[in-house]
Amino acid sequence: MAKNDFAQITTPAGEAVYPKLRSTEVFDGEDTGKYVCGIKLSKADTDKLIQRIENEWEMAKKSPDFDGKRYGRNSAPALGFHEDKDGDIVFKAKTNAVIKTKAGEVIEKTMAVFDKKGKPMDEEMEVGNGSTIRLCMLLRPFYAxxxxxxxxxxxxxxxxxxxxxxAAGAVSADDCGFDVEEEFDEDNPPFATSEGADF
Structure with a gap:
């Protein structure tokens, strides 16, 4: 299946989780060579996105690319999301920072990051945990x-x-056990509704 055939979706607004968009992710001391970004959505939007991804998998299984594929009896598809320690669902999207073409050419990519007005953000600005973001993603079926x-x-x-x-090494009030009162900011709600999403 060609990359152009992958379904493209844009999420509603959610909370950024461990974004690495200007430099690549390091996991267990090793560079993965990937730009990554997790997102937490409202419960309603989470349910909708899970359904959309599951539907994409069901369609992929019926495509010619998956003819004759076998699936382990006790296995389940990886669908790009997991439950964190607080019981919240986090969707994790990633892409290679370097692409090697069939001709052997090496292409270094930069991640497209836009502000709320749709203008490219300064390439020096790394996005931090807790930023309110939207992700544009391609849903790529795979079989290894x-x-x-x-x-x-x-x-x-x-x-x-x-x-x-x-914030390197910063702690939150919640980490320290302090009581925190919720405030609602009409101009910057922590989670927008699914308005503007395309799934």
Whole structure:
């Protein structure tokens, strides 16, 4: 299946989780070579996106690309999301920072990051945890083995609606056990509704 055939979706607004958009992700001390960004959505939007991804997987299984594929009895498709320690669903999208073409050419990519007005953000500005964002993603069906298959969320672009700078080693009031009163900001709600999403 060609990349142009992958379904493209744009999420509603949600909370950025461990974004690495200007430099690549480091996991267990090793550079993954990927730009990554997680997003947490409202419960209603989470349910809608899960349904959309599951539908994409069901369609992919019926396509010629998946003819004759076998699936382990106790296996399940990886669908690009997981439950965090607080019980929230986090969708994680990623893309390679370097592409090697069939001709052997090496192309370095930069991640497209836009502000709330649709203008490109300064390439020096790393987006921090807790920023309010939207993700543009491609849903890529894949099959590696009878136990490793599903839908990969390919990160295409990010829109930052409410910027939060990264804070190295910072702690929150909640981490320290302080009581925090919720405030509602009409101009920057923590989670927008699904208005503007395309799924």
């Amino acid at each position: 083995s009878a136990t490793v298959y599903g839908i990969q969320l390919l990160l295409k672009a990010v829109q930052v609606l409410n910027y939060v700078a990264p």
